[in-house]
Amino acid sequence: MNHMLLVPILLPLICGALLMMTSRSPIGLVRLISTASSLLLLACALYLLTLANSAQIQVYALGNWSAPFGIVLVLDRLSALMLMVTAVLAVFVTLYALRGDDQRGGYFHALLQFQLAGINGAFLTGDLFNLFVFFEILLIASYALLLHGLGPARIRAALHYVILNLIGSGLFLIAAGLFYGVAGTLNMVDLARFVAQAQGDQVFLLEAAGALLMLVFGLKAAFLPLHFWLPRAYASATAPVAALFAIMTKVGLYAILRFSTLVFGAEAGAASGLGENLLWILALLTIALSALGAFAANSLVSLLAYLVLVSVGTLLAGIAVGSEAAIAAILYYLIHSTWVIAGLFLLADIIAKQRGELGSSFKVGPRLLNPHLLGGCFFLAAIAVAGLPPFSGFLGKVLLLQSVSDSAAWQLWSVVLVSGLIGVIGLSRAGSLLFWRHHNPTDSALPLDKTAFAIAALLLLSSPLLVVFAQPVITYTEAAAAQILDVQSYLQAMQLEDAL
Template identity: 80%
Template sequence: MNHLLLVPVLLPLICGALLMTTSRSPINQVRLISCGSVLLLFLAALYLLTQAGSGQIQVYGLGDWPAPFGIVLVLDRLSALMLMVTAVLGVFVTLYAMRGDDLRGGYFHALLQFQLAGINGAFLTGDLFNLFVFFEILLIASYALLLHGLGAARLRAALHYVILNLIGSSLFLISAGLFYGIAGTLNLVDLARFIAQAEGDQLFLLEAAGALLMMVFGLKAAFFPLYFWLPRAYAHATAPVAALFAIMTKIGLYAILRFSTLVFGVSAGGASGLGTGVLWVLALVTVVLSILGAFAANTLTSLLAYLVLVSVGTLLAGIAIGTEEAITAILYYLLHSTWIIAGLFLLADIIAKQRGDLATGLKVGPQLLNPHLLGGTFFVAAIAVAGLPPFSGFFGKVLLLQSVSGSAAWQLWPVILISGLVGVVGLSRAGSMIFWRSNNTLSGAAPLDKTAYFFTVLLLLTSPLLVVFAQPVIAFTEATAQQIMDVPSYLNAMQLKEAL
């Protein structure tokens, strides 16, 4: 067995537990441990990505217990890709936080490690119950991270976030209980086998459990009408936390994609395509309402939070289409949207530090100390996140638009194109308010942290890099889409593991 499959989960768990005991240790020691962990995590993710690139689906049974009794981890191209997205994000968030944000509250680095462990576990797990366990690990860490830096606004946002996710966790358990009571297993591959043969009342109850589970994943992914918690939470979080949270909605979308292709895919008989029509409508509505929210936002961080929701709707539309071409497109767009929005949250923090008390408010304020440097960086990043050429957002949207035809095209094309135009207008308004329409007064702003700015620019550079290396990246996402649509390959991999 490939024991390195455990590294993305065990490494941050062990490191987080170690950091919980270092509350009185020098901060440089804490930072060294945390930074070393995320760098090793990146190397492990890179290795697993190359392993998954061979096309072989690896199944790891902890304690060598077979499914459905044992804890099973599964590595395929999709999980490896998500591990890499998380690892890159974890490295830059950690490096940026080391510039002083980690001092705004206790145990930041420990909580960051626990968060990464939960996220990686959710991407690797092969059964429903352990998906719930890893969800709870990452959610508990996110509750505390959302409060990092304290403040009344963060407390209110965290309270709403906690209550809604507790409700979601309760519904998750109910759904899991239904699956287990009917199928006698929570292993995803075993569920796929059972659902393919189910009929009558059993099939009806399984579909009800699946619909309830999709609702839970919808709350995690934050699409309409379950998105109202996200703008306030992301807008009031500290910059490293908001940047890390850029991957949080993708976990819910990953779960929806995994269930819609593996458990309720084409081999699921009468249950195939569960809720795709509803998901299609919700995706389009999410994009429309989110871009209107971005246009009306009164702070830069709120605008970015609504852009997160726009990306959620765009990705959900690709999942609802469900073809290999659409999934290829959204996986490429997922890379772009996660990294570029995370980088923009960090850039917004740098800008806020030069605006005094006005921070990220979209009002005429004092002149920045570095208006040309920050303004130019924001201009390029805004073009990228809006999906204009020549950056990766444009290529991702073009791939998605090319994947649809017929009536779906008539619905998707106007929504994507008009939302992009409105996004450009909203970002232009924000940029002009911050960089051009200053009142020429100087505030007691902190000088530019060149190291933090450097890390931010490196993260934003992922967008042009995705264009430069578009051919191999798209080839990998295309192979990933083909693999996750090939349900028999997962059945064969599990059967081989059971035989061993």
């Protein structure tokens, strides 16, 4: 067993606990521990990405207790990719928070590390109950992070967020209990084996548990009609928290992809393809209505929150199609959407600080102190997030559209192209209000923090880099998609671990 599989979970957990104990220490020490942890996490994620791409599926049984009795971690190309995306994002969020946002409330760095532990654990776990445990870890940390900086808007958003996720957690336990009552196991690979052989009433009970679980994952992913908590929560959060939350919806989508291919995939017998048609409809509705929400947004951060929902719908569409080409396309698009939208949240914060009390609201305000620099960066980022050439958003959408055939093609093409046009109009409106229509500069404007701007710009630079290095990235996502759909490889990896 490779003990490095434990590091993405243990490292942030230990550092989070250490930061809690050193909360009264000099801020420089706290920042040093947090930054070092994020950088080490990135190094570990890159190592695991290389390991996953060059070896078979890795299974780690904690305490040497084999499944289904022990806790099992599973590393494949998909989980390694998600760890890497999260680690890169964590580094930029940590560095940006060092510019002062981490002092707007207590325990920011400790909560950041705990949330990273929960996110990484959700990507690595091979057990349904432990997926619930890691969901709770990341959610509890996210509750406090959403309140970071306080204020009535954050308190209201956090209250709705907490209530909805508590309901989701209750439903998760009911679904897990139903799975265990029928199958006698919560190990995902064992569940896949059992579902494939289920007959009679067992199939209906398993499908009911699966549908309930998809509902819970849908709440985490925030697709329609379970999306209403997200715009307010993301728009009210501080910039580093909103940027970190760019990966949060991907955790729910990851869980849907994992379960729809492993447990209810092509080899699941009578339960195969659970909810595919419904997911397809919800994906198209999410893309269309979220684009309208972005068009009607009254602030830049609200617009970006709705663009997060557009990306959720796009990713869900690929999951609903379920082909190897579609999954490979959305994995590429997932990298793009996570990093670019996170970078835009950071850039929006820099812009808001130069507009005084108006912040990022779409009202005619003071002239920015650095309009050309910020306007040029916003223009390029808007092209990338809208999916226009020559950046990665365009390439990701093209790959997805090419993967769809038959009657579904015209539906996806129509929705994606029209919503893209609406998004371009909304972003153009935002740019004109923020950079062209203005009056004299305000005295409350903050000068440009060059370091903060460089951090945001470097994160946005990921879009052209994903185009420059498109071939190796797409090769990896294609291999990951092929591995995800090969259920037998997971069964063999688990059997090999049991034999050891």
